[in-house]
Amino acid sequence: MAFLSRLVFLSASISIFCHTSAVAQQLDQKKTLAEPNTYVGSEICRTCHLEHYDAWKRTLHSKMLQDVSKNEDVLVTELDEKVMKEDFKKIEKKLKVPMDQIYFPKREDVLYTIGSQWKQRYLVKQDGKYFIAPTQFNIDKGRWVNYHDHDWKERPWLKKCGGCHATGVDLEKETFNEPGVGCEACHGPGSHHAALPVGESLGKRANIVNPSKLTGGVAVQICGSCHNRGKATKVKGSGWPVGYRPGKALETYYRSIPADDKKKMYPGGFSKGHHQQYIDWKNSRHADSGVDCISCHVVHELGNPVFQSKTKLEGDKLCLSCHEQVAQVGAHSVHSFGNCANCHMPRIAKSAESGDIRSHVFKVLLPKDTLETKIPNSCQSCHKHQDEDLADLQKRWDNLTKRQPANGGDVAQARQNGDATQASQ
Numbered sequence: 001m002a003f004l005s006r007l008v009f010l011s012a013s014i015s016i017f018c019h020t021s022a023v024a025q026q027l028d029q030k031k032t033l034a035e036p037n038t039y040v041g042s043e044i045c046r047t048c049h050l051e052h053y054d055a056w057k058r059t060l061h062s063k064m065l066q067d068v069s070k071n072e073d074v075l076v077t078e079l080d081e082k083v084m085k086e087d088f089k090k091i092e093k094k095l096k097v098p099m100d101q102i103y104f105p106k107r108e109d110v111l112y113t114i115g116s117q118w119k120q121r122y123l124v125k126q127d128g129k130y131f132i133a134p135t136q137f138n139i140d141k142g143r144w145v146n147y148h149d150h151d152w153k154e155r156p157w158l159k160k161c162g163g164c165h166a167t168g169v170d171l172e173k174e175t176f177n178e179p180g181v182g183c184e185a186c187h188g189p190g191s192h193h194a195a196l197p198v199g200e201s202l203g204k205r206a207n208i209v210n211p212s213k214l215t216g217g218v219a220v221q222i223c224g225s226c227h228n229r230g231k232a233t234k235v236k237g238s239g240w241p242v243g244y245r246p247g248k249a250l251e252t253y254y255r256s257i258p259a260d261d262k263k264k265m266y267p268g269g270f271s272k273g274h275h276q277q278y279i280d281w282k283n284s285r286h287a288d289s290g291v292d293c294i295s296c297h298v299v300h301e302l303g304n305p306v307f308q309s310k311t312k313l314e315g316d317k318l319c320l321s322c323h324e325q326v327a328q329v330g331a332h333s334v335h336s337f338g339n340c341a342n343c344h345m346p347r348i349a350k351s352a353e354s355g356d357i358r359s360h361v362f363k364v365l366l367p368k369d370t371l372e373t374k375i376p377n378s379c380q381s382c383h384k385h386q387d388e389d390l391a392d393l394q395k396r397w398d399n400l401t402k403r404q405p406a407n408g409g410d411v412a413q414a415r416q417n418g419d420a421t422q423a424s425q
């Protein structure tokens with residue numbers, strides 16, 4: 001292990017020395033240092049941190065917003081007006097303006113694609129401003145749906161979405177430095193860090209944010225600055241924390257939606273909307289115990305195997321790396337397999353179609369929760385027989401989970417006795 005990390009260190013140092021001249025070519029060092037610290041873009045970071053760059057390139061962060069003029073293949077489908085219209089016909093009742101008044105973007109109108117996993121939206125310009133075209137492609141189902149077909153021209157992208165999907169957004173100048181979630185979205189602006197001579201390690205460290213050196217609560221807010229939903233506090237009408245920088249307190253710049261927001265929250269602190277992982281997580285025991293996003297996820301790691309959602313380990317192995325012993329009693333004795341996430345992180349939030357995004361509260365949702373509040377449960381991803389009687393499933397579950405092994409019997413017995421005593425009083 002020690003040998004390996006030394007090797008990694010050595011190769012990192014070599015790449016730093018080899019590429020310094022490349023930075024010098026791109027950045028006028030003296031001039032850059034004389035000016036305020038600002039955004040330079042991930043391509044500059046790459047010249048010295050090739051490994052981080054390479055790993056980051058494989059994550060969706062680097063792909064959130066993609067320039068169509070540089071690579072047409074970023075379009076996941078063709079922008080064929082005929083096909084769009086056919087799909088819109090099927091949902092005509094949901095359209096807010098008549099079909100012949102809807103704007104269907106043409107290939108040459110689209111400047112950037114937004115997203116590539118669940119759904120894709122399209123960035124176009126109107127009168128010099130960026131707007132999100134009112135057509136959305138849902139990737140899993142392969143269908144077109146409408147998106148703010150009536151008011152899309154009142155929703156400027158930079159203000160509504162910009163800071164969560166691009167890096168170095170300047171609302172006053174109406175510009176951004178880099179499409180997608182670049183290095184500086186999490187590390188803060190890096191022009192001074194990049195321009196300082198490589199030998200000046202201390203100066204370099206002082207001029208860039210390293211999340212692992214921040215206190216946990218502040219570090220996790222970096223992720224919370226985007227995996228969140230709410231309102232900017234400094235700029236009215238903006239959906240992202242305008243003015244926030246990694247290392248600062250997010251609350252100053254952002255208010256998350258309240259727990260009783262019926263459109264985007266289920267009862268009990270579970271998210272209905274997507275990009276709310278931080279809200280969910282705050283409601284979890286993991287948050288109380290300091291188990292945060294990077295306890296489970298990597299954002300760039302040398303040689304990181306490509307697991308779904310960039311988890312540190314695959315499937316149950318991740319949970320079992322900390323929960324070494326999950327007693328095979330009660331809830332855990334019913335099934336012959338693990339599959340922790342299917343019960344503890346059910347797909348109940350919506351990005352493109354309902355139920356594509358996992359809960360991060362880590363609490364299991366039982367059939368009775370659905371009966372009580374209509375929230376989807378963890379069970380029906382598998383027990384999805386159409387006429388499954390939820391009350392009956394709950395009863396079968398209760399019967400089976402009541403059973404305890406001999407040594408746990410005392411507790412169960414005591415509880416039952418307690419209940420019985422109470423009932424008789």
Ligand code: HEC
Pocket residue numbers: 016020023040041042044045046047048049183184187189190191193194195196197198201202204205206208209210213
């Ligand atoms: C000219 C080379 C160079 C460029 C360009 C460069 N870095 Fe660095 N970076 C370094 C060196 C050298 C260190 C190691 C300093 C040390 O700890 O000895 C470093 C360290 C870091 C650290 C860790 C700091 C710490 O306190 O531990 C981060 C984070 C970082 N760089 C991010 C970036 C980002 C983001 C960019 C692009 C904006 C960037 N770097 C551009 C050379 C560079």
Ligand code: HEC
Pocket residue numbers: 042045046049052053054056061181182183184185186187210211212294298299300
């Ligand atoms: C989504 C947020 C995020 C993005 C984007 C990101 N980083 Fe990081 N980076 C982190 C976090 C969190 C840490 C500390 C924990 C860790 O190492 O994973 C870190 C640590 C580092 C370090 C310190 C050494 C180390 O590995 O611990 C360097 C250097 C670094 N990042 C460079 C980069 C560069 C270069 C890019 C862009 C190519 C980049 N980062 C993009 C979040 C990010």
Ligand code: HEC
Pocket residue numbers: 058059060061063064065115116117163164165166181185186222223224225226227293294297299308309310
């Ligand atoms: C500037 C906004 C921003 C910040 C900061 C940010 N994210 Fe993200 N993250 C996004 C967006 C946007 C996506 C979706 C990208 C896509 O689908 O193309 C995403 C996707 C992800 C994914 C799925 C990645 C994959 O490749 O499958 C994970 C995991 C994730 N983020 C974790 C984190 C963690 C952990 C942090 C903090 C260290 C963080 N993010 C910080 C905006 C951000």
Ligand code: HEC
Pocket residue numbers: 114115116117118119120121132157160161162164165225226227228229230239240241274275276277351357
């Ligand atoms: C507070 C930050 C934030 C704001 C504001 C925001 N998003 Fe996102 N968005 C995210 C994050 C984080 C993800 C990925 C995680 C998830 O979906 O749960 C995402 C995912 C997406 C995706 C799906 C990406 C994929 O690969 O499937 C699209 C499309 C998208 N956003 C478009 C928009 C548009 C358009 C707006 C503005 C009207 C917007 N978002 C506003 C943070 C934000």
Ligand code: HEC
Pocket residue numbers: 223224227277278281286291292293294295296297308309311315318341345356357358359360
């Ligand atoms: C205890 C572990 C754990 C913690 C803590 C955690 N995650 Fe996750 N996350 C997961 C697992 C497991 C998945 C699903 C992986 C899969 O589908 O295979 C996931 C999926 C995701 C996804 C992909 C969206 C989806 O539902 O497919 C995003 C984005 C994400 N996490 C962001 C975050 C952020 C941001 C935080 C911190 C606020 C965080 N996670 C905290 C374990 C964790």
Ligand code: HEC
Pocket residue numbers: 285286289291295296318319320321322323340341344345362363
């Ligand atoms: C980095 C270590 C770590 C990882 C990885 C991890 N957990 Fe945890 N988990 C903890 C800690 C610490 C607690 C708090 C322990 C406590 O309160 O007794 C906890 C608490 C929990 C709880 C709440 C327990 C209770 O008493 O209410 C559940 C449920 C849970 N984890 C499930 C999971 C699942 C599912 C995964 C995988 C997706 C996972 N954990 C991954 C460390 C971890």
Ligand code: HEC
Pocket residue numbers: 316319320323326327331332335337338339340341342343344362363364
């Ligand atoms: C069939 C659904 C199901 C599966 C699969 C499942 N759990 Fe649970 N788990 C539950 C229920 C129900 C509880 C009771 C607490 C609750 O409602 O959240 C629970 C409780 C827990 C707790 C807290 C109490 C305790 O026993 O320590 C932890 C930690 C936990 N599970 C981890 C895991 C891990 C790790 C896995 C995967 C190896 C897993 N669970 C798989 C349903 C499940």
Ligand code: HEC
Pocket residue numbers: 334335336337339342343364365366367378379380381382383393394396397400
């Ligand atoms: C990942 C898929 C999956 C999930 C999630 C799941 N189950 Fe199951 N369940 C099964 C399978 C398969 C069996 C058959 C026994 C086995 O293979 O272990 C089963 C068996 C059962 C049984 C015993 C047989 C019966 O039908 O009476 C009950 C009760 C049960 N599950 C209830 C639940 C409840 C309640 C939940 C949610 C907390 C749940 N299951 C979540 C797949 C799942």
